[in-house]
């Protein structure tokens with residue numbers, strides 16, 4: 207279980223952008239963090255990852271996340287990825303091997319060749335192995351980032367808006383890859399924007415607006431009341447949509 211306890215963040219003193227957020231998510235699920243622009247979704251992910259100053263803590267199976275970095279994979283927002291850095295698709299995927307290698311063990315490429323090829327095929331990038339990541343479409347880049355998570359064999363995978371700026375077909379391909387990771391027991395948590403897909407994609411939701419609005423199963427939390435509280439708009443959920 208992923209447990210987040212009382213996480214608060216203030217980028218400037220006395221100005222909390224996130225207040226006392228606590229929730230827990232079961233293992234082997236796909237969960238979404240949703241909330242309006244500026245609600246603190248990316249901030250929450252970054253606090254869980256321990257990459258920004260915060261108070262509170264996060265544990266996975268009762269182990270503090272700061273003590274299990276090798277078992278966590280993170281896919282940043284596209285805008286945070288340095289696309290000018292000269293690195294190929296295959297080299298990017300190989301980066302995911304680093305946490306699996308023992309200290310001082312050289313990255314024995316040949317040893318991992320079959321695994322890398324299997325992942326390249328799975329993410330439909332076998333023909334692009336030598337291409338620079340700066341020359342990929344948004345959807346291809348996200349598939350490569352998920353390939354890196356796959357080879358890392360991380361137990362917890364955190365993604366910040368993986369579908370931003372990509373088309374519906376690429377989104378479906380990526381979602382299928384994430385579903386496959388879930389089937390193999392991985393726990394996935396992502397920041398997500400598109401409310402239309404929430405009920406299709408997520409087992410659980412964390413709804414935030416500077417503080418927690420609700421957390422729990424999508425069925426229980428994706429309610430008009432919670433959406434009204436978070437977004438200030440009456441959002442109609444699928445169950446309410448009148449049938450033609």
Ligand SMILES: Nc1ncnc2c1ncn2[C@@H]1O[C@H](COP(=O)(O)OP(=O)(O)OP(=O)(O)O)[C@@H](O)[C@H]1O
Nearest residue numbers: 217218223241242243244245246247248249250397
């Ligand atoms: N590095 C930073 N320094 C100061 N303030 C920041 C910083 N990063 C984010 N903020 C502020 O914190 C608040 C939450 O930002 P955050 O990016 O976490 O929201 P979000 O829910 O992910 O938004 P969006 O949906 O627009 O991506 C915003 O008011 C933002 O301006």
